[in-house]
Structure formats: C-alpha cells, structure tokens
Amino acid sequence: MVVFINVQLNDHHSEALSDFHKEIGVHAELMECYHTTGQVDYVLKVVVQDMVAYKDFLINKLSKMTNVKAYTSHFVINETKRELAYPL
Helix, strand or coil: CEEEEEEEECCCCHHHHHHHHHHHHCCCCEEEEEECCCCCCEEEEEECCCHHHHHHHHHHCHHHCCCEEEEEEEECCCCCCCCCCCCC
8 A cells, every 4th residue: 555644743943853854764664755845744655565554654653753743644546657767
C-alpha cells in the first residue's frame, strides 16, 4: 500500500525541524519526505504491506514523535503515471 501522509508540526524552529528529520528518516516505511509550504509542514510517502502495518507505523512511530501535531493520510488507489527520472 502506498500512502501519502500530510504532517503538521507543533514547533517550527530550526532545531525542532532538524529533530523531526532525524526521527522520521530512520523508518524503513518512509520512501520520500518533503518539507512543504501551505497548510501542512511535510508530505510523506510511505509504503507498507497492509493496513496492519500502516496502523503500526501510525501508532508506534509517527504519532509517538514529540513534535507531530496532526496528520492526515491519503491512500493511493491507482497509479496513473510515475516517472523516476527528471527530463533534462
């Protein structure tokens, strides 16, 4: 399962952001992590085996991070296009 998770943080100071990068980066489920503008602070691309593994990631990893205020998940139903290389 591919899931995009929008994450909002409590603290936006540089040390707090650096700590979040360190905390989130160790998880094997995390494929991509983007610091973004707008209503959410980060967009995560997470890949898990099934809903049980997704629940484990949320309950035992993401929600236990001290600076995470809120998150919203979006499950991929179908992949219409995927490019891995940038056109030069």
